[in-house]
Every structure is written in C-alpha cells, then in structure tokens.
Amino acid sequence: MSARIIDGKAVAKSVREDVAAGVAALEKDHGFTPGLAVVLVGEDPASQVYVRNKGIATREAGMRSIEHKLPADTSQDEVIALVRRLNGDDEVDGILVQLPLPGHIDANVVINEIDPDKDVDGLTEVNAGRLVLGKDALVPCTPQGSILLIKTVMEDMSGANAVVLGRSILVGKPLASLLLAENCTVTTAHSRTKDLEEVCRGADILCAAVGRPEMVKGDWIKPGAVVIDVGINRVDAPEKGEGKSRLVGDVDYDAASAVAGAITPVPGGVGPMTIACLLKNTLTAAKRRRGL
Numbered sequence: 082m083s084a085r086i087i088d089g090k091a092v093a094k095s096v097r098e099d100v101a102a103g104v105a106a107l108e109k110d111h112g113f114t115p116g117l118a119v120v121l122v123g124e125d126p127a128s129q130v131y132v133r134n135k136g137i138a139t140r141e142a143g144m145r146s147i148e149h150k151l152p153a154d155t156s157q158d159e160v161i162a163l164v165r166r167l168n169g170d171d172e173v174d175g176i177l178v179q180l181p182l183p184g185h186i187d188a189n190v191v192i193n194e195i196d197p198d199k200d201v202d203g204l205t206e207v208n209a210g211r212l213v214l215g216k217d218a219l220v221p222c223t224p225q226g227s228i229l230l231i232k233t234v235m236e237d238m239s240g241a242n243a244v245v246l247g248r249s250i251l252v253g254k255p256l257a258s259l260l261l262a263e264n265c266t267v268t269t270a271h272s273r274t275k276d277l278e279e280v281c282r283g284a285d286i287l288c289a290a291v292g293r294p295e296m297v298k299g300d301w302i303k304p305g306a307v308v309i310d311v312g313i314n315r316v317d318a319p320e321k322g323e324g325k326s327r328l329v330g331d332v333d334y335d336a337a338s339a340v341a342g343a344i345t346p347v348p349g350g351v352g353p354m355t356i357a358c359l360l361k362n363t364l365t366a367a368k369r370r371r372g373l
C-alpha cells in the first residue's frame with residue numbers, strides 16, 4: 082500500500098485565501114487593514130529568507146507588513162524597547178520576533194514582553210497557559226498547521242492514539258495540548274522514552290518533531306497511520322553534485338509512505354502551513370483586539 086500524500090502547500094494556499102477574504106471583509110465592513118510587525122535581529126541568512134517570505138505572504142493576504150531589521154549587536158534592552166513600542170502601536174495587530182536571537186539576548190525575556198493579544202506566534206507564557214486551559218489562545222503556528230493537516234484526512238480524531246515525538250516549547254508541547262483538545266489519547270515521547278519504537282508503533286497519529294534527519298523508520302509506523310513530519314533538516318546531497326544539499330524530515334519518507342495511510346512530505350508539508358497559520362493568527366488578533 083502507498084500512503085496518501087497530504088499536500089501542505091495546497092492546504093496552506095486555501096488557508097491563505099480564506100485569510101485574504103477575511104481581510105477584505107474587514108476592510109469593507111470596518112475600514113481597517115491588519116498589520117503584522119516582524120522583528121529581525123542580526124544577519125542570519127536563513128532568518129533573512131524567512132522574514133522576506135513572511136513579508137511577501139503578508140502582503141499577498143492584503144495585510145500590512147512592518148519590518149524592523151536591527152543589527153546583530155543590538156542590546157536586549159533596545160529590542161525590548163522596540164517590542165514595547167509595537168505593543169502600544171494601534172496600527173500593529175501582530176508581533177513576531179524572529180528566532181533564534183543572537184546569543185547575548187534572552188529570547189524568553191523578549192518574547193514575554195509581547196502583548197499576549199498581539200503574540201501571533203503564540204509563544205508568550207499567557208498564550209501557553211490559555212492553550213493548556215482550553216481558553217481562546219493565539220496558538221503556535223506549526224502545531225496549529227499540523228492539526229489542520231491531520232483534519233484533511235481524519236474527520237474525527239476522538240479516541241485515536243496520538244504520539245508526539247519531541248517536547249519542545251515551539252512544537253511538541255503545544256501540539257500535545259491541541260491533540261488532547263481533539264480528544265486523542267496523547268503520548269509525548271522524547272529522548273528518554275523507553276521502547277520508543279514500540280510506542281511509535283502504537284500511534285494512529287504520529288507527529289515527529291525532533292529535528293533528527295530521517296530518524297523515524299518505516300517499521301516504527303502502524304499500518305494505515307497518519308504521519309505528520311514536522312522536521313525540516315538540511316542534509317548533504319552529494320548525488321546532486323559537489324556541495325549540494327536537500328531538505329529531509331524527521332521521518333524516512335520512502336519507507337514510511339509504504340506503511341502509513343497518509344503522510345506529509347518535506348518540503349511541502351507542515352512548513353507552508355506555518356506561514357499560513359501566522360497570517361491566520363494575525364487576522365484573529367486584529368479582530369479580537371477590536372472586539373469583532
């Protein structure tokens with residue numbers, strides 16, 4: 082059997098179209114346009130690409146993109162001062178501080194300065210608390226996108242065994258909370274988990290978010306399972322030529338897709354959903370801030 086391929090790019094496109102329609106409706110009915118502020122500190126090339134892509138996607142959805150690029154030696158206090166200014170700026174509905182930050186800046190401190198109602202990454206303590214308590218949170222984008230992808234192939238997750246591989250603050254922990262909210266029986270597995278392969282083999286929904294290239298093998302997967310590969314790892318690809326690289330997930334895709342019922346590819350799976358959900362959160366934040 083060969084797994085159904087979950088087309089993250091296509092689902093992301095449809096989410097972005099919905100957001101664009103929502104933005105247009107806000108303009109028409111209420112006369113305002115949501116704005117997303119992105120803060121980038123330093124010149125990390127990968128981060129520059131992400132920030133550029135976010136700006137393009139934001140404008141494509143009809144929203145305003147406000148970009149703040151600060152030099153690598155900007156002090157933590159200066160970054161905090163900027164975040165506070167954006168908190169107080171009524172034209173700004175969402176704030177994203179691009180991670181990672183340079184080593185001399187404590188990301189935790191900076192992130193928690195963001196007004197929780199503008200925290201479109203869902204990374205503040207307030208939004209993490211809201212998520213766990215089942216209140217209206219701004220939900221972290223990658224886990225939110227993962228849930229949307231599962232829903233395209235599974236109508237009802239109720240009672241399903243969901244295994245999340247990885248316990249990061251960005252993905253693993255919030256994803257486990259979201260799966261629980263969908264009435265799954267949730268196991269969070271990690272580097273200390275005993276009999277990891279056996280735990281994975283019990284999963285009706287297996288989400289891999291560990292950042293280890295192709296760690297999950299085909300025989301770890303229950304036949305027919307839904308496999309969500311959150312990993313984006315760049316590995317050498319000498320077969321493509323000297324010095325070339327390619328992207329792989331945390332799952333051995335070829336082996337897994339022979340066993341799974343449905344699977345997300347890398348690239349083209351969860352990645353595109355992250356940006357789509359960022360736009361979705363920005364629209365949500367803009368509406369909630371105005372009591373709509």
Ligand SMILES: Nc1nc(=O)c2c([nH]1)NC[C@@H]1CN(c3ccc(C(=O)N[C@@H](CCC(=O)O)C(=O)O)cc3)C=[N+]21
Binds near residue numbers: 355
């Ligand atoms: N505050 C903050 N929020 C973030 O959400 C955040 C961040 N910092 N720092 C960096 C990571 C990384 N990230 C990605 C988003 C989309 C793709 C994506 O669309 N990837 C494409 C492939 C892109 C390629 O070809 O390189 C795909 O998987 O198909 C990847 C990675 C968001 N991040």
